[in-house]
Amino acid sequence: MSELRPPAPPRRHLLSIRDLDRSEVERLLDTARSLTSSLDRELKKLPTLRGRTVVNLFYESSTRTLASFELAAKRLSADTMSLRSTGSSVDKGESLKDTALTLAAYDPDVIVIRHPAIGAPGVVARVTDAHVVNAGDGKHQHPTQALLDLYTMREAVGRLEGLHVAVVGDILHSRVARSLVQALALVGARSVLVGPPTLVPRGLEALGCELSTDIRAIEDADVVYVLRMQRERMAAGEAYVPSLREYTALYGITPDRIRAGQVVMHPGPMNRGVEIDARVADSEAALVVDQVRAGLVVRMAVLYDLVTQPAAREPLGVTSEPAEVV
Amino acid sequence: MLVCANGRGDDLVVEGRVLDPALGIDAALRVTVTNGVVSAIEPGSASEGILIAPAFVDPHVHLRTPGREDEETIRSGTEAAAAGGYCAILAMPNTEPVVDSASVLGALVERAREEALVPTGFLAAISRGQRGEELTEMVELASEGAAAFTDDGRPVVSAALVRRALQYSALTDLRLALHCEEPALSRNGHAHEGVVSAELGLGAYPSLAESLMVERDLALADLERRPIHLLHLSARESVEALDRALAAGAAATAEVTPHHLVLTDDAVRSLDPNVKMNPPLRAALDRETLRDALRRGAVSCIATDHAPHAPEEKDVPFEEAPFGVTGLETAFSALYTHLVLPGALALETLLERMSTGPARAFGLAEPRIEVGARANLVVLDLDAEWTVTEGGFRSRSTNSWLLGETLHGRVVQTVADGRVVFSG
Numbered sequence: 208m209s210e211l212r213p214p215a216p217p218r219r220h221l222l223s224i225r226d227l228d229r230s231e232v233e234r235l236l237d238t239a240r241s242l243t244s245s246l247d248r249e250l251k252k253l254p255t256l257r258g259r260t261v262v263n264l265f266y267e268s269s270t271r272t273l274a275s276f277e278l279a280a281k282r283l284s285a286d287t288m289s290l291r292s293t294g295s296s297v298d299k300g301e302s303l304k305d306t307a308l309t310l311a312a313y314d315p316d317v318i319v320i321r322h323p324a325i326g327a328p329g330v331v332a333r334v335t336d337a338h339v340v341n342a343g344d345g346k347h348q349h350p351t352q353a354l355l356d357l358y359t360m361r362e363a364v365g366r367l368e369g370l371h372v373a374v375v376g377d378i379l380h381s382r383v384a385r386s387l388v389q390a391l392a393l394v395g396a397r398s399v400l401v402g403p404p405t406l407v408p409r410g411l412e413a414l415g416c417e418l419s420t421d422i423r424a425i426e427d428a429d430v431v432y433v434l435r436m437q438r439e440r441m442a443a444g445e446a447y448v449p450s451l452r453e454y455t456a457l458y459g460i461t462p463d464r465i466r467a468g469q470v471v472m473h474p475g476p477m478n479r480g481v482e483i484d485a486r487v488a489d490s491e492a493a494l495v496v497d498q499v500r501a502g503l504v505v506r507m508a509v510l511y512d513l514v515t516q517p518a519a520r521e522p523l524g525v526t527s528e529p530a531e532v533v
Numbered sequence: 534m535l536v537c538a539n540g541r542g543d544d545l546v547v548e549g550r551v552l553d554p555a556l557g558i559d560a561a562l563r564v565t566v567t568n569g570v571v572s573a574i575e576p577g578s579a580s581e582g583i584l585i586a587p588a589f590v591d592p593h594v595h596l597r598t599p600g601r602e603d604e605e606t607i608r609s610g611t612e613a614a615a616a617g618g619y620c621a622i623l624a625m626p627n628t629e630p631v632v633d634s635a636s637v638l639g640a641l642v643e644r645a646r647e648e649a650l651v652p653t654g655f656l657a658a659i660s661r662g663q664r665g666e667e668l669t670e671m672v673e674l675a676s677e678g679a680a681a682f683t684d685d686g687r688p689v690v691s692a693a694l695v696r697r698a699l700q701y702s703a704l705t706d707l708r709l710a711l712h713c714e715e716p717a718l719s720r721n722g723h724a725h726e727g728v729v730s731a732e733l734g735l736g737a738y739p740s741l742a743e744s745l746m747v748e749r750d751l752a753l754a755d756l757e758r759r760p761i762h763l764l765h766l767s768a769r770e771s772v773e774a775l776d777r778a779l780a781a782g783a784a785a786t787a788e789v790t791p792h793h794l795v796l797t798d799d800a801v802r803s804l805d806p807n808v809k810m811n812p813p814l815r816a817a818l819d820r821e822t823l824r825d826a827l828r829r830g831a832v833s834c835i836a837t838d839h840a841p842h843a844p845e846e847k848d849v850p851f852e853e854a855p856f857g858v859t860g861l862e863t864a865f866s867a868l869y870t871h872l873v874l875p876g877a878l879a880l881e882t883l884l885e886r887m888s889t890g891p892a893r894a895f896g897l898a899e900p901r902i903e904v905g906a907r908a909n910l911v912v913l914d915l916d917a918e919w920t921v922t923e924g925g926f927r928s929r930s931t932n933s934w935l936l937g938e939t940l941h942g943r944v945v946q947t948v949a950d951g952r953v954v955f956s957g
Contacts, residue, residue, distance in 0.1 A: 304848050325723075325735055326804035326851030334848075345852055346734030385734055410731030 219513055220339040222328045223348045224389040232393055236358050238508035239501070245282070246504065256285035259514055262315040263289040264306070264331070265342070266322040271475055271499060272342050272352075276319050279506035285316070303327055304334050311335035316514050320344075338513040346380050352474055353386035355505040356432070357394060359498045363470050364429055370396040373425040375458055376434030376482055379406045379447070383474045384434060388416045399424050402458060405447040406440070422458050426466065433460050433473045436482040451481055462486050470494050534678035535621055535652035535897065536645045537611070542569015542951030547912055549583035553902045554881040555889045566908040569951020574904055582916030586884045587900035588620030588909040588947055591861065592710075592788060592891040593685070593764060593836035596653075599641070600629025604841040605929050607641075611650040612927040613839070613861040616957070618911035620900055620949035621892070622861075623654045626663070627686035633658040633669045635677040642678055651949045654680035654897070659698045659709060665690050668701055675705035681895060683710035685764055690716060692749055699757040706896070709754075710762040713746035713771070714812070723852055725798040725815045733802065735852070738813050744770035751778040751785060760784035762894055765838050767793050767812035769822040776831055786894035788834035789823050791864045792934055795871040796820075800934070806847045806854030807934045810838070824877055833890035835883075837864050841930030858934045862926055865913065867935055869942035908948045917943035 220226060227235075245253055261280035265273050273289060280287040290310075301309075303322070307330065310318060318337040320328050325345040332339040343349040361367050372391055378384045378400045391398045392415035399417040400407055401424045412418055425431050436454060440447040448454045461484040465471060471483070471493045479485045487493060548563040551574075563577030564585060591614065597605040605613075614622045624641075626632030632641060638657055645653045657679035661667045663686065671682060682702055689695045689711065698709055722738025724730040730737045747763060751774060754761040766772060766787050775787055792810060797817050800808045808814060826832040840857025847854055860867075865887065872878040892899040900909035920939045923931040947955040 302845065302849065304845075322850065324850035324852040325733065326806070326854075329804050330848065330850055344850070348734075380734075382734060385732065408731040408737070410726075410728040413728040414732055 220328070220332050221350050221509055221513065222332065222339060222341045224350045224353055224386050224393065226350070227393065229393050232354065232357065232390065235354055235505065235508050235512055236361060238512060239358055239504040242504045242507050246500070252282055252284055254284050255511055256280070256283040256316075256514060259285045259317075260313060260315040261285045261287045261317045261319065261510060262310050262313070262337070263287065263342075264310065264318055264320045265289065266292040266320070266327070267343065269321055269342070271502070272321065275499070275502040276342060276506050279503055279510055282503070283507055283510060285510070303330050307331045307334050311337065317510055340509060340513070343382055346382050347385065349382040349386050350390075351502070351506055351509055352383050353390035354509070355498060355501040356387055356472060356474075357390055358501040358505050359472065359494050360430055362501070363494055363497065368395040370430065371428045372396055372398045372430040372432055373401055373428035374398060374432045374434065375401045375422070375425060375460065376436055377406045377440060377447070378402050378411065378434070379408050380437070380440070381434050385414075387432065388414050392416070399428065401425060403448050403454065422464060425464065428469065431460060431465065431469055431471045433471060433483050435474070435476065436478060455481055458482070460484060460487050462490070465492060472498060474498070534680065535654045536642055536678070537649040537652045537950060538647055540952050542566070542908070543948070543953050544568065545948070545953060547585050547910070547946070548577040548580065549585050549912070550579045551585045551902060552881065552884060553587055554885040555587070555899060556901060556903060558902065564902060564910070566948065566951070569908055571902065571904050571906050571908050574902070582914050584913045584915055585902070586911055586913065587888045587902055588911040588949060589618045589865065589887040590891040590897060590900065591619050591622045591837050591839070591864075592762075592834055592895055594622045594624050594839045594861065595627070595841065595857070596624040597841055598628060598644070599637070603929065604843050607645050607648040607653065608650065609927060609929045610839070610861070611648070611653060613859075614651045615947045615949065615955035616927050616944060617861040617863070618865055618913070618944040618947050619651055619861065620909035620911075620947065621652045621654070621897055623656055623680050623895060625683065625685045626656050626658045627684075631658050631663050632656070633661050633663070635670065635673045638674055638677045638679060650954050654678075654895075656681045656683045656685070656710060658682065659684045659689055660694060663687055665694060668694070668698055671702050671707075672704050675707055679707060681707045681710050681762065683712065683764070685710065685712045688712050688714040688716060688746060692753060695750060696753050696757065699753060699759040699761070703757075703759060708760045708762055708895075710764055711746075711750045712764050713743050713750060715742045715745050718742035718745070722813070723809065724801050725813045727798060727816050729798045729801050733804070735801070740768035740770050740815060740819065743768045743812050744774055747771040748774045751775070751783060754785060755781070755783055760786070763787040765790050765793070765812060765836065766823065766832060767815050767819060769819045772822045772826045772831065775826070779831055786834060787832045788836035788891070788894075789827055789832050790836055790838045791860055791867045792858060793823055794820065794827065794835075795867055796934065804851040806849065806851055807858055807932050807936065809851060809854050809856055810840075810858055811856035824872065827886055828878060828882060833886060834894050835864065835868070835886045836891065837861050839928075841928055842932045843930065847932045858932055859926070859928050859930055860933075862928060863921060863933060863935050863940065865944060866919070866940035866942050869915070870940045874941060907951045909950065910948045911944055912946035913942060914945045915942045917941070917945070919943050
């Protein structure tokens with residue numbers, strides 16, 4: 208009888224940066240760092256999640272995030288399955304709940320979900336027994352992006368505590384900005400959000416950041432984090448900015464707006480010539496490729512951390528140098 | 534006009550603390566009902582926790598009939614009303630089809646005569662199909678028994694049409710009940726514009742989207758010297774506009790829902806579709822302003838805006854979920870628990886705003902506990918505790934914001950139009 212069994216430990220998910228405390232963020236970053244050595248080996252696969260199943264359920268087009276999660280699961284020897292909304296039963300009107308229940312029949316250990324609607328990962332977490340990772344839900348959260356960004360910053364600058372980060376662009380519609388600002392606050396970094404007044408929502412300062420509409424606010428930052436500017440924001444009825452031309456003139460990251468010593472990040476895909484000048488994107492200061500590489504190890508760390516309960520953790524299977532304390 | 538499946542009046546005796554704020558009664562009494570009429574009120578004895586009061590009136594219920602009988606029927610909705618202590622409810626016309634013609638209304642009234650456990654009135658639409666373009670045949674609708682006119686569920690966007698409706702409805706003695714929302718400002722809005730919407734990335738529905746239309750509609754009503762009723766106020770600015778109009782002599786009434794009185798947008802952090810309503814839950818200051826307006830009487834009605842939704846409609850991501858929550862079966866207990874017990878609202882005021890206030894706003898008979906009156910009373914056990922569960926509803930829908938919560942105070946008996954319609 209079920210009542211005779213000890214209660215199952217609560218399933219852990221990564222739906223929002225709010226699910227984490229500082230020590231958990233640091234643990235994930237340290238695990239990711241210990242996994243980097245595996246990237247340089249000839250045989251890159253680790254046996255850690257052998258026999259485990261990771262399902263990627265993607266309702267929005269995505270190249271880098273899906274590829275990153277797929278490879279992360281494969282590098283840990285998990286069986287992976289990726290489903291996209293197009294060409295699947297979703298096309299036939301199946302609800303998210305029913306799709307999740309169908310997938311749950313395969314007993315996946317982890318379901319990674321990207322969905323255009325805020326709250327979708329919570330639905331999957333409610334109706335399945337899998338650990339759920341939010342790979343982006345609408346304008347809400349993209350927690351693994353924030354973690355890989357912290358990882359990249361820590362590797363590039365050497366610290367997170369006291370780090371000063373300026374996030375520039377369409378803050379209003381950006382799940383990347385929301386997750387990143389919360390994560391930065393968690394590790395004691397300082398952040399300022401910069402963009403046109405129509406795209407910087409009032410109230411966001413409650414997350415522990417500053418708001419500015421003046422591009423000069425990036426001058427003192429150690430890291431300039433550039434967000435993608437989407438063409439839809441200029442559509443009739445939206446009209447958040449009058450033109451890309453004026454946006455680029457006011458907020459585009461050009462070489463003269465970057466000072467020596469600053470690093471530049473972008474979650475991709477970049478609109479060269481719009482939010483970021485090609486000369487900046489291709490410069491030494493740009494960490495865009497480092498971010499992609501960080502994405503792989505951070506997502507490996509997240510999968511590993513969720514599947515193996517902290518109390519009963521198996522050895523990672525890689526030799527690691529002691530991680531640096533942030 | 535209220536209709537129900539008519540039965541003969543019942544005989545019963547109830548005894549305990551009787552509280553009728555409108556009549557100024559607060560004493561231990563024994564009330565005898567004979568053939569559905571209060572025949573004697575005599576000194577009696579109080580029993581622990583038992584309170585007898587005029588039954589409740591809900592001016593804002595979505596019965597989903599015709600069209601969505603899977604979510605609610607006249608029968609299930611009025612059973613829910615009976616369980617909530619109501620002796621009269623008013624149903625909104627945003628059904629499929631919309632109640633915009635005498636034939637649709639007539640069919641509903643007929644159905645209510647067969648099915649309604651509790652006397653039910655039906656509002657008719659202001660505009661055909663609630664499209665906000667042409668007026669409905671208001672005089673014919675009034676003669677068929679419409680309780681008032683509203684396009685609730687959506688605003689009347691055109692100020693000119695509101696003005697025409699105010700002018701034309703003067704041919705009836707019915708008022709307009711207005712859903713105040715400036716759609717250009719609320720477009721894609723899923724939560725109150727504030728810290729929570731900014732943090733979660735939810736589309737913002739600012740207070741001003743409501744209060745601008747409140748200001749507009751009060752000005753139009755003043756211009757035409759017509760009374761109006763403001764539906765489900767949520768924002769501080771709306772209450773301030775109402776206060777100014779009332780001070781200038783406006784004949785306006787207004788309602789507030791239990792969820793806006795109890796919750797704030799902080800609840801939205803859960804991303805639970807059962808805290809998604811239109812208008813949205815707002816900030817703590819808005820909630821305090823609504824409570825104050827209710828205490829003062831500027832807002833004289835508590836309305837549930839009972840909005841049943843099928844589980845498959847609410848078992849979706851927050852952003853995709855429809856607006857609306859149920860409320861008939863939990864209104865008294867929720868407000869007793871969250872407002873009366875903590876001392877934010879007097880019990881007498883709660884009872885008055887759930888009964889006399891709404892009845893008066895819509896010209897319905899005011900439930901009274903007096904000899905010679907049809908019995909419309911509710912027996913409450915203030916000491917009872919109960920937990921809200923999906924299995925406990927009479928309503929066909931379970932989209933309650935209170936699921937899992939333990940509440941104090943419970944309806945134990947409801948007498949509506951002389952008949953015992955609920956015994957718990």
